[in-house]
Amino acid sequence: MTVQDTGPATAPDAAAETQAQLSAEIEAGHAAYAAxxxxxxxxxxxxxxxxxxxxxxxxxHPTKDLRHADPETIELYSPVFGERDIGPLExxxxxxxxxxxxxxxxxxxxxxxxxxxRPVRRQLVEVWQANAAGRYVHKRDQHPxxxxxxxxxxGRMLTxxxxxxxxxxxxxxxxxxxxxxxxxxxxxxxxxxxxREITQRIVTQMYFPGDPLFALDPIYQSIQDPRAxxxxxxxxxxxxxxxxxxxxxxxxxxxxGAHRTWTEPEDGDE
Amino acid sequence: MSDxxxxxxxxxxxxxxxxxxxxxxxxxxxxxxxxxxTPGAVRLHGTVRDGAGDPVPDAMLEIWQADPAGGVPAxxxxxxxxxxxxxxxxxxxxxxxxxxxxTLTPGxxxxxxxxxxxxxxxxxxxxxxxxxxxxLPEGAGPATDxxxxxxxxxxxxxxxxxxxxxxxxxxxxxxxxxxxxVFLTYDEGAGAGRDGVGA
Ligand SMILES: [Fe+2]
Numbered sequence: 001m002t003v004q005d006t007g008p009a010t011a012p013d014a015a016a017e018t019q020a021q022l023s024a025e026i027e028a029g030h031a032a033y034a035a036x037x038x039x040x041x042x043x044x045x046x047x048x049x050x051x052x053x054x055x056x057x058x059x060x061h062p063t064k065d066l067r068h069a070d071p072e073t074i075e076l077y078s079p080v081f082g083e084r085d086i087g088p089l090e091x092x093x094x095x096x097x098x099x100x101x102x103x104x105x106x107x108x109x110x111x112x113x114x115x116x117x118r119p120v121r122r123q124l125v126e127v128w129q130a131n132a133a134g135r136y137v138h139k140r141d142q143h144p145x146x147x148x149x150x151x152x153x154x155g156r157m158l159t160x161x162x163x164x165x166x167x168x169x170x171x172x173x174x175x176x177x178x179x180x181x182x183x184x185x186x187x188x189x190x191x192x193x194x195x196r197e198i199t200q201r202i203v204t205q206m207y208f209p210g211d212p213l214f215a216l217d218p219i220y221q222s223i224q225d226p227r228a229x230x231x232x233x234x235x236x237x238x239x240x241x242x243x244x245x246x247x248x249x250x251x252x253x254x255x256x257g258a259h260r261t262w263t264e265p266e267d268g269d270e
Numbered sequence: 271m272s273d274x275x276x277x278x279x280x281x282x283x284x285x286x287x288x289x290x291x292x293x294x295x296x297x298x299x300x301x302x303x304x305x306x307x308t309p310g311a312v313r314l315h316g317t318v319r320d321g322a323g324d325p326v327p328d329a330m331l332e333i334w335q336a337d338p339a340g341g342v343p344a345x346x347x348x349x350x351x352x353x354x355x356x357x358x359x360x361x362x363x364x365x366x367x368x369x370x371x372x373t374l375t376p377g378x379x380x381x382x383x384x385x386x387x388x389x390x391x392x393x394x395x396x397x398x399x400x401x402x403x404x405x406l407p408e409g410a411g412p413a414t415d416x417x418x419x420x421x422x423x424x425x426x427x428x429x430x431x432x433x434x435x436x437x438x439x440x441x442x443x444x445x446x447x448x449x450x451x452v453f454l455t456y457d458e459g460a461g462a463g464r465d466g467v468g469a
Pocket of ligand 1: 130
């Protein structure tokens with residue numbers, strides 16, 4: 001049994017496909033992207049919505065290009081969250097159930113900024129994740145790995161006045177899913193982020209350095225550009241580690257929204 | 271050497287919300303921006319469907335809106351729901367793809383502009399969030415709004431709510447296919463709007 005991911009958009013025989021088939025599709029996609037860059041097509045910064053290797057996306061991705069809109073007044077602001085929205089223990093996923101969860105205790109810390117490097121202040125960060133065994137506290141998760149009675153895998157916090165967030169948790173395990181036969185997600189923590197403006201809102205996933213599953217994962221590899229993919233990988237940071245307590249990871253986040261899209265600097269100057 | 275502006279920082283890419291957000295992101299009364307019986311309360315509701323026309327039972331919508339006077343709310347309390355109107359709400363779809371919010375009617379932030387709900391959409395199978403707008407059906411707005419005016423009638427209709435006989439506002443989402451909803455980007459750079467270019 002693996003994780004239930006069999007919505008109507010998943011082909012019934014999806015689990016019969018092999019990793020080799022999926023990996024070939026991923027490689028072909030990336031080669032086409034690289035060839036496009038050579039021809040002068042724009043650099044990509046996000047995932048492809050139309051990306052067949054992630055089978056659940058087949059009937060769920062828009063087929064038209066996004067329409068450009070100039071942000072209206074309401075879109076130049078974000079909702080305001082405050083201390084009263086969040087409990088004092090919500091940034092510590094290791095103390096929510098009275099007992100100690102099993103696993104490798106870690107601290108994750110980073111800074112949320114906009115494209116100009118300005119801090120995203122006093123803004124909501126939500127995280128959710130599987131436990132150390134790769135199991136979610138979600139009724140649809142059927143992975144036969146143990147549920148940890150001391151771990152919910154849910155955290156919430158506000159960034160500080162300089163855009164920093166920090167939370168303590170247990171390192172999540174990788175987990176199987178039904179995209180294809182023997183499909184495994186690299187270990188990750190889901191993040192939900194608000195920026196200075198609503199146009200900067202994103203939901204994403206933070207990964208851990210050196211994961212051998214990266215190359216095999218249709219979700220991570222939905223981001224065609226290797227530089228963009230690397231931005232989702234945290235770094236081990238010994239300054240975040242705590243003596244005889246927890247190892248530390250650093251992961252900074254940039255929310256650009258309506259502003260000019262970044263382009264990779266060219267070698268030749270204009 | 272041209273006098274170009276400093277390069278903005280490269281954005282952090284989005285990723286799918288996945289199948290398991292349901293235990294983490296939705297929260298009690300997240301879809302109730304005002305309490306039942308509040309004067310002026312309106313119900314915004316609809317169904318999210320995929321490319322086959324089937325309901326999407328694992329999607330999530332967030333709205334962000336002006337207050338009825340056109341003011342931009344700057345009050346905390348969205349997660350607390352203590353009676354403060356914060357202008358922001360979150361709803362997950364049910365087994366039939368349905369969602370609903372109880373809220374107030376947004377006003378125009380500037381005279382003559384068309385009021386709308388800003389909508390952010392998430393779903394399993396959707397690689398990154400989608401932005402769109404749900405406009406009010408009444409007033410001169412739909413005729414004068416720059417975005418609506420730039421769309422053909424069929425596309426425009428996907429962004430305008432329908433006033434139901436009971437006074438509620440119905441707004442359906444079609445992720446793909448016949449009547450596909452118009453989704454938005456605010457990016458201005460090269461290739462903005464092309465698949466993968468935005469975060
Ligand atoms: Fe996950």
